[in-house]
Amino acid sequence: MLNLDPGMIIWTWITFLTVLVVLSKVALKPILATIENREKTIRNDLEQAEAQREEAQHLLEKHKEMMAAAESEAQKLLKEARELADKKRQELLEQARLESQKLIEQAKAEIQHEKESALASLKAEVADLAIGAAEKIILHNLDEKKQKAIVDEYIKSLPKNMNN
Amino acid sequence: MATMSSADTLSHAANENVGAWIQHHVQNSHAWHVFPGVEIELPHIHPFHFLGMNIDLSITNHLVMLWVVGITLFFMFYAARKSYEKYKLVPKGFAAILEIFVLFVRDEIAIANMGEEHGKKFTPLLITFFFFIWISNMLGLIPMFSTPTGNVNVTAGLALITFFSTQYFGIKEHGFLGYYKSLVPHGVPTLLSPLMFVVEIMGLIAKHFALTIRLFANMIAGHIVLFAFLGLIIMFKSYLVSPLSVGFGVFDYFLELLVAIIQAYIFTILSALFIGMSINPEH
Secondary structure, eight states: OOOOOHHHHHHHHHHHHHHHHHHIIIIIHHHHHHHHHHHHHHHHHHHHHHHHHHHHHHHHHHHHHHHHHHHHHHHHHHHHHHHHHHHHHHHHHHHHHHHHHHHHHHHHHHHHHHHHHHHHHHHHHHHHHHHHHHHHHHHHTOOHHHHHHHHHHHHHHSOTTOOO | OOHHHHHHHHHHHTTSOHHHHHHHHHSOOSEEEEETTEEEEOOOOOOEEETTEEEOOOOOHHHHHHHHHHHHHHHHHHHHHHHHHHSTTSOOTHHHHHHHHHHHIIIIIIIHHHOHHHHHHHHHHHHHHHHHHHHHHHHTTSTTOOOGGGSHHHHHHHHHHHHHHHHHHHHHHHOHHHHHHHHSOTTOOGGGHHHHHHHHHHHHHHHHHHHHHHHHHHHHHHHHHHHHHHHHHHHHTOGGGHHHHHHHHHHHHHHHHHHHHHHHHHHHHHHHHHHHHHHSTTO
16 A cells, blocks of 8 residues: 555646646636636726715715705895895885875975965955945934844854954 | 445455455555446556556546546646637536636735736646646545545646646746755855755755645545444444444545545645745745
């Protein structure tokens, strides 16, 4: 069992080395190269996916930021517009109030003026009428009784509310 | 040639020494016992003398088995390569199974013991070692065939390939003097260095001798045990022991299947370790 046989050792070498060379050339090198290639592809794909994920994350954050900025901008504009409208309304109200005040004032002055001129013309009229009445009394030559009746009648013929 | 041809020999050797019968079965021969009673006589080549050795390059049974292993490996890997070509990057079926072992040898044996750069360079050698030894170990479990690694000359040949690789690549990496200097570990006192050098050289030889004997003994032991169990039937001259013999024989058969891959793995990982150590002595 343990006898040494150099011939067998040499044959083992020849066989093994032939198998090694043939196998390496025909199969092992292409297979190992393919496996390495595949590993490289997988590694690259994973790295790429990671990079893309990061980029997507980045974009999402940027997008969110932009959304927030737009929101606050809109809010600000709305507030400004509201304030402006409020101010404008106050202003208009104030203006309208002043205008009406002024109109009332004018109307009052007008009325006063009218009244005064009316009174002046009435006074002249009353004087004329009094002269006319005195004329009639004198003409009729009357007694006291008749005189009184005539004055009463005249006073009655005057418009009722002229007691000013 | 295990069980089938053993039945044939049984009739002849029935009354003979069972030990001699077992020896006959595990030994190399100049014939291939294809079927019971059918033998192919293999060609003899006249031995010649070289360096004081009597070299006999006759074709023997175990050599034919080595060729069978080589051809099997060739077709296995050729089919695998075809699968890679057909399915592009990811193979299917048989090649996918083969890839598990290829990747195991590359990552767990080559790169783990030699580092990334050297590991990849030596991967083809280690894969060939692994599959060559594995298939050799299992071949004896098939009727008609025998186990070439049950021959100490074959295992010695394989271990010598590892040995020459360690020397060749060690010298190539560090230079002739540099390599043999690196055998002596750092921190050894200068006076002790010559002694340590001798010890290391002895260790170097012992490592590869152990590599030879480990594989050879494991493979032959399994076969001897298997035949011994079957021989019990002859020794007791009774069929009543056959259930026990066959039962244990089958158990041993499965054990052999396990041992076949374990020994292939051990041989490969030790080769990787030795070559790795000679290339990177610091590790």
